Amino acid sequence: MTSVSETELRAEIVRTCLRMVELGINQGTSGNVSARSGERFLITPSGIPYEEMTPEQIAVMDVDGTYRGPCKPTTEWRIHAAIMRERPAAGVVIHTHSLYATTVACLRRAIPALHYYVAVGGGPTIPCAEYATYGTPELAASALAALHGRDACLLANHGLLVVGATLGETLRRTFDVEILARQYVYALSAGEPSILPDDEIERVRLKMRTYGTQEADDPGLVRLDAPPA
Numbered sequence: 001m002t003s004v005s006e007t008e009l010r011a012e013i014v015r016t017c018l019r020m021v022e023l024g025i026n027q028g029t030s031g032n033v034s035a036r037s038g039e040r041f042l043i044t045p046s047g048i049p050y051e052e053m054t055p056e057q058i059a060v061m062d063v064d065g066t067y068r069g070p071c072k073p074t075t076e077w078r079i080h081a082a083i084m085r086e087r088p089a090a091g092v093v094i095h096t097h098s099l100y101a102t103t104v105a106c107l108r109r110a111i112p113a114l115h116y117y118v119a120v121g122g123g124p125t126i127p128c129a130e131y132a133t134y135g136t137p138e139l140a141a142s143a144l145a146a147l148h149g150r151d152a153c154l155l156a157n158h159g160l161l162v163v164g165a166t167l168g169e170t171l172r173r174t175f176d177v178e179i180l181a182r183q184y185v186y187a188l189s190a191g192e193p194s195i196l197p198d199d200e201i202e203r204v205r206l207k208m209r210t211y212g213t214q215e216a217d218d219p220g221l222v223r224l225d226a227p228p229a
């Protein structure tokens, strides 16, 4: 992966936030986004609507909570700092109160494997973290615990939290989990969804690693023309 400058990363965060608005997965000023930049991370400011946010308003933060403005970081900075500190492979964290994921979070249920795509979260469920008051160290701790071995979790009576390597990957994953939550809510309203077994989700998870890439191995697929030299 090529490294991007802090200036480019700021612009990319703004684009990601606007895309969240376009996708309908952001509610007012409740969402927040962070992206690792060297030893520190960039984080969206508190209380500024995404449509009005400028790249300069994004704060720079250390995992210990010290920051440089001009704007105060989101009130959920503790969750972002905890993930950046405890999960070195995490490059991006997205938090949102998207409608369907939050609906399931209000039921304090995990999203089960009703669709094979649950594997985008890294396991057979999208777990739901225990409730704690927003902005507290307790919420950061419960989110971190729920994310153990996973890249997405619900926050009870609150919203959704997603981790990824890049802004693009994490945004896609956030949208995918919101769609899964919508499917779960619809399935529950129509009946009782049939849940896939854990070993099937593990098979899917491994298969998804190469999905959509040219490395994907498909023994049934036979190439007739000559591959490019």
Ligand SMILES: [Zn+2]
Pocket (backbone or CB within 6 Å): 030, 076, 095, 096, 097, 134, 158, 159
């Ligand atoms: Zn929130």
